[in-house]
Amino acid sequence: MKKLLFILICMFISIPTMASAHTKLVSSNPKEGQIVTDELKEITLDYAGTVEKLSTMKVLKDGIEVPLSQILVQDKQMVGTLSAPLENGSYIIDWNIVGEDGHPITGKVSFTVQIEQMSDKNETTSPKVEENKQENEQQDKIETQTEDQTKDQTKDQTKDQTKDQTKDQTKDQTKDQTSTKTVTTIITVLLLAILIMGLVVLFKKKRK
Numbered sequence: 452m453k454k455l456l457f458i459l460i461c462m463f464i465s466i467p468t469m470a471s472a473h474t475k476l477v478s479s480n481p482k483e484g485q486i487v488t489d490e491l492k493e494i495t496l497d498y499a500g501t502v503e504k505l506s507t508m509k510v511l512k513d514g515i516e517v518p519l520s521q522i523l524v525q526d527k528q529m530v531g532t533l534s535a536p537l538e539n540g541s542y543i544i545d546w547n548i549v550g551e552d553g554h555p556i557t558g559k560v561s562f563t564v565q566i567e568q569m570s571d572k573n574e575t576t577s578p579k580v581e582e583n584k585q586e587n588e589q590q591d592k593i594e595t596q597t598e599d600q601t602k603d604q605t606k607d608q609t610k611d612q613t614k615d616q617t618k619d620q621t622k623d624q625t626k627d628q629t630s631t632k633t634v635t636t637i638i639t640v641l642l643l644a645i646l647i648m649g650l651v652v653l654f655k656k657k658r659k
C-alpha cells in the first residue's frame with residue numbers, strides 16, 4: 452500500500468514537467484516582421500529543444516512555394532538554403548516540426564524583402580537636349596508617384612498580413628495552452644481522487 456502511495460506522489464510531481472516540455476521556436480533569421488535589405492541565402496529557425504529529422508519548412512510568396520535547395524535539421528536548429536536570392540516582396544516561412552516530446556508543432560514567420568535596385572538610380576542621368584529634359588522630368592514625376600503608391604500599398608499589405616498572422620499565432624498558442632491546461636487539470640483531479648481513495652483504504656486497514 453505504501454508503495455502505491457509513493458508511486459502516486461511521484462506521478463503528481465512529474466505532471467508539471469510533462470506539460471511544459473513543448474518545443475517552441477526561440478528565434479529565427481529573418482525574424483517575424485523583419486524587412487530584409489540584404490541578399491538572403493539561408494533561413495534559420497532555432498528551437499527550445501531538439502528537433503526531429505522529419506521536420507520541414509516551406510517558403511511562400513503570395514501563396515506560391517519558393518524552392519529551397521536544402522533543408523538541414525541539426526539538434527535544435529533547422530536551416531533552409533534558398534536556390535536563388537529572393538525577389539522583393541512579402542514572404543511567409545511555414546514550418547512544421549516534430550519536437551523532443553514527439554509533438555508535431557507548426558508555425559509561421561512572415562518577413563519582407565526590400566532590396567534597393569541600383570538601376571533605378573542610374574536612370575535619372577541628365578539628358579542633353581532641353582526638350583528631352585522636360586519630358587524626362589514629367590516621366591520621373593509619374594514614376595515617383597507610382598513608386599510611392601506601390602510602397603504604400605506594400606506597407607499596408609505587410610501590416611495587415613503581420614496583424615493577421617500574429618492574431619492566428621496567438622490564437623493557436625492560446626488553444627494549445629488551454630488544451631494542455633485542461634488535460635493537466637483532468638489528470639490532477641483523477642490522481643487526487645485515486646490518492647484519497649488510497650488513503651481511505653489505508654486508514655481502514657490500520658483500524659482493523
Ligand SMILES: [Cu+2]
Nearest residue numbers: 472473552554
Ligand atoms: Cu509538446
